[in-house]
Amino acid sequence: MAGPVKELAAPAAVKTTALNCISLSDPDINKSVSLLKQACLDSGFFYVVDHGISQEFMDEVFFQSKKFFDLPLPEKMKLLRNEKHRGYTPPLDELLDPENQVHGDYKEGYYIGVEVPKDDPQAEKPFFGPNQWPSKDILPGWRRVMEQYHQEALRVSRSIAKIIALALDLDADFFDKPEMLGDPIATLRLLHYERGKASNPVKGIYGCGAHSDYGLITLLATDDVVGLQICKDKDARPQIWEYVAPLKGGFIVNLGDMLERWSNGVFRSTLHRVIVDGQERYSMAYFVEPSHECLVECLPSCTSETNPPKYPPVTCAAYLSQRYKDTHLDLTSYHENQTREEKT
Incomplete structure (x- = not known):
């Protein structure tokens, strides 16, 4: 799917932005609230450290992620994402910025959600159901590592949500309610940008197109290769993009669109993208x-x-379903391609 490319000139030298850093082990909760509030008003991005997940385990999760992406494409395609958004997403599957991208994102991914057995009534809901898992014969121990990381990341997310609640003058446990993070739609997505696939904004080629995330918050762990860029003011012309430096052992955290809606635009969901140089x-x-x-x-x-609600109420499931539909290829396109290949 091609579209007009707005970014017609090479951007000026992109600087690296400075982000506030919040320690989850700091006993001074007021300090953490102040740092978070400032970050949410300024950029919608901040670092989180001292989160309780060991570096050894983080390294293991990255190692296991690499093992999956190193598999031959036919093996990965056996686990192609399903209608519940569980499983493998090939390069170009996702198109996040059709106004600037001539193709989809040059990244591959793997979705892992909350594990819900097929016979559980909850499995009827969108985004819930069994995960797709690589065979134990091919990747032994892979599922165990990913499920543990999923649980650990949710624990960290709930800690961050308490600070966000306080920053919004709410009770600390506001987001702990059953209808919120007590029964969340929490999704881990492993991502891989292939060597040699350099981004070129002038030609509409991006590792990951400009977008804002859909939900409450996102926890991002990265290797040491720079690529993430943020745009603090999406309405500025031209848009000014800044790199976010990786932080070993820490998370880069950003706010999602739902939090912007909840906060009536006080806290912003910030545009971001990935520009890679071929590494x-x-x-x-x-x-x-x-x-x-x-x-x-x-x-x-x-x-x-003087500041009435800017956004109409919406249920989480309805909002997410529409956003995923807008940005991912229709699954029927894969099945049609497979049928054509089988006939030739």
Whole structure:
């Protein structure tokens, strides 16, 4: 799918932005709230350290991610994402910025959600159901590592959500309710940018097109290869992009669109993209959204007579389903290609 490329000239030298760093082990919660609030008002991005996940385990998760992406493409395609968004996404599967991209993203990924057995009534919901797992014969121990990381990342997310709640003048446990992070749609996505596939914004080629995330917050762990860029003011012309430096042992955390809706635009969901220079790059994004039935509507602490709600209420499931549909290839296109190949 091609579209007009707005970025017609090579951008000026891109600087690296400075982000606030929040320690989850700091006993001074007011300090953490202040740092987070400033970050949310400024850029919507911040670092989180001292989160309790060991570096050894983080290294193991990256190692296991690489083992999957090193598999031959036919093996990976056996685990092609399903209608529940579980499994493998090939390069060009996702198109996040059709106004600037001539093709989809030059990245491959793997979705892992909350594990829900097929016979569980919850499995009828979008984004819930069994995960797809590589064969134990091919990748022994892979599922165990990914499930443990999924649980650890959710624990960290809940800790961050407490600080966000306090920054919004809410009770610390606001996001712990069953309809929110008590029964979340939490999705781990492993990502791989292939060596030799350099981005070229002038030609509309991106590792990952410009977008804002859909949910509450995203925890991003990366290797040491620079690539993530953010645009603090999406309405500026021209847009100014800044790199975010990787932070070994820490997470890069950003706010999603649902939090922007909840906060009535006080906290912003920031545009970001990935520009790679041809180096191989690995990252792991953990997307945290509330439950399917959660109604995302303006918080009382974020509205007034002079600042009425900017967004209509919407359920989490409806909002997410539409966003995924808008940005991913229709699965029937893969099945049609397979049928054509079988006939030739």
